[in-house]
Amino acid sequence: SANQNVRTGRSGSATAPPVEHDTAQKIDVNPPKGTRDFPPEEMRLRNWLFSNFREVSQQFGFEEVDFPVLESEALYIRKAGEEIRDQLYCFEDRGNRRVALRPELTPSLARLVIQKGKSVSLPLKWFAIGQCWRYERMTRGRRREHYQWNMDIIGVPDVTAEAELISSIITFFKRIGLTTSDVGFKVSSRKVLQEVLRCYSVPENMFGRVCIIIDKIGKIPRDDIRKDLQSADMSEVAIEELLQVLSLNSLEKLEEKLGASGEALSDLKQLFSLAEKYGYSEWLQFDASIVRGLAYYTGIVFEGFDREGKLRAICGGGRYDRLLSTFGGDDLPACGFGFGDAVILELLKERGLLPELNLQVENIVCSLDQELQGAASEVASVLREKGQSVDLVLENKPLKWVFKRAARINARRLILVGKVEWEKGMVNVKTLSTGEQLEIKLDELE
Numbered sequence: 016s017a018n019q020n021v022r023t024g025r026s027g028s029a030t031a032p033p034v035e036h037d038t039a040q041k042i043d044v045n046p047p048k049g050t051r052d053f054p055p056e057e058m059r060l061r062n063w064l065f066s067n068f069r070e071v072s073q074q075f076g077f078e079e080v081d082f083p084v085l086e087s088e089a090l091y092i093r094k095a096g097e098e099i100r101d102q103l104y105c106f107e108d109r110g111n112r113r114v115a116l117r118p119e120l121t122p123s124l125a126r127l128v129i130q131k132g133k134s135v136s137l138p139l140k141w142f143a144i145g146q147c148w149r150y151e152r153m154t155r156g157r158r159r160e161h162y163q164w165n166m167d168i169i170g171v172p173d174v175t176a177e178a179e180l181i182s183s184i185i186t187f188f189k190r191i192g193l194t195t196s197d198v199g200f201k202v203s204s205r206k207v208l209q210e211v212l213r214c215y216s217v218p219e220n221m222f223g224r225v226c227i228i229i230d231k232i233g234k235i236p237r238d239d240i241r242k243d244l245q246s247a248d249m250s251e252v253a254i255e256e257l258l259q260v261l262s263l264n265s266l267e268k269l270e271e272k273l274g275a276s277g278e279a280l281s282d283l284k285q286l287f288s289l290a291e292k293y294g295y296s297e298w299l300q301f302d303a304s305i306v307r308g309l310a311y312y313t314g315i316v317f318e319g320f321d322r323e324g325k326l327r328a329i330c331g332g333g334r335y336d337r338l339l340s341t342f343g344g345d346d347l348p349a350c351g352f353g354f355g356d357a358v359i360l361e362l363l364k365e366r367g368l369l370p371e372l373n374l375q376v377e378n379i380v381c382s383l384d385q386e387l388q389g390a391a392s393e394v395a396s397v398l399r400e401k402g403q404s405v406d407l408v409l410e411n412k413p414l415k416w417v418f419k420r421a422a423r424i425n426a427r428r429l430i431l432v433g434k435v436e437w438e439k440g441m442v443n444v445k446t447l448s449t450g451e452q453l454e455i456k457l458d459e460l461e
């Protein structure tokens with residue numbers, strides 16, 4: 016309290032003994048392996064990215080949702096051998112519950128939709144921006160967390176939903192200055208795979224597993240792909256046929272291979288026709304090798320890629336009509352995508368499209384002597400009540416220091432509270448860009 020001379024730690028008086036603290040031990044000031052801090056400059060860039068995610072989602076009429084970063088491990092235990100399962104950041108909590116840091120948002124969304132049940136009217140158009148985790152042996156030095164933007168449409172069985180989702184991502188790309196010469200979408204349908212597997216009587220319960228194996232094409236040696244497919248009960252002939260179909264990159268060739276009656280072809284034809292109507296056909300290409308690495312996709316799948324081919328997929332998504340029933344809910348048609356915060360920033364950096372985002376404070380307020388500090392606080396409050404931003408100088412600093420700080424925070428005005436002016440109810444206002452200096456009555460400040 017004011018009348019005691021209690022040491023407050025750093026600046027207390029010499030008389031009282033120092034407050035005892037835990038014995039100092041040097042801690043590692045870096046964040047845990049694979050994780051990031053967001054100091055102001057990085058946080059401005061992240062906020063810029065997320066504002067664009069959010070504004071596009073709202074422009075498409077989507078509502079924002081979020082879920083706990085910690086979920087029951089059971090949400091992610093799928094038997095298809097996915098990488099996401101191998102890298103689950105999971106543990107047993109103090110209540111002996113098996114829990115996991117979410118590796119993706121879609122299972123949480125499915126859980127919430129089931130929880131809401133009949134109380135929500137369809138279709139649901141929800142979006143979320145959430146941190147997702149994986150525990151990867153740091154041998155590969157990759158990140159263990161990233162932020163993902165998701166948009167999902169629940170309750171629409173037609174590919175009109177997928178067309179709308181792709182349109183929203185293209186809108187986002189255009190907003191941040193990317194064009195179809197920078198990025199594109201590879202589009203296919205898992206029904207292509209399904210139709211081939213059925214021709215060779217591969218058991219339905221192998222479908223998810225085969226998809227995960229196919230997704231590794233280009234990432235592991237071709238012979239390993241063949242071995243994995245053999246282990247999924249596929250014959251040599253079936254494997255050959257499958258690998259041939261996966262190399263198709265035109266709907267005409269797909270029709271020659273699979274015939275004109277299959278759902279895969281009709282879905283894809285409808286999607287490309289809708290793309291024409293949206294005006295984004297040039298952004299899409301059919302590529303039968305696209306299956307995506309999540310077991311629950313059942314129909315159209317797509318991924319955004321950089322045309323220079325230097326980076327990993329920018330985003331990806333598709334239809335997952337069976338996910339809800341795997342959680343014991345009633346099946347509902349569903350589709351969505353995930354868009355990570357890493358590759359897009361690498362791409363923008365490479366294209367020289369990262370925005371210049373500087374701190375901008377309208378006013379810096381400073382008293383010219385110690386007994387006017389209270390007056391300076393009064394001036395700051397008056398300006399803040401008018402909705403203006405104010406950096407109030409809190410200590411007795413030389414003017415040279417104040418001008419330096421004003422430049423660093425890009426202040427528009429410097430408000431000086433001096434004894435002579437203050438006695439007349441005035442303050443000294445300096446417009447920093449022009450150097451113009453005025454004496455203004457406090458209640459006329461705006």
Ligand SMILES: Nc1ccc(Br)nc1
Pocket residue numbers: 099118119147148149158159160161
């Ligand atoms: N699923 C997932 C989670 C975290 C990171 Br980093 N990458 C992928």
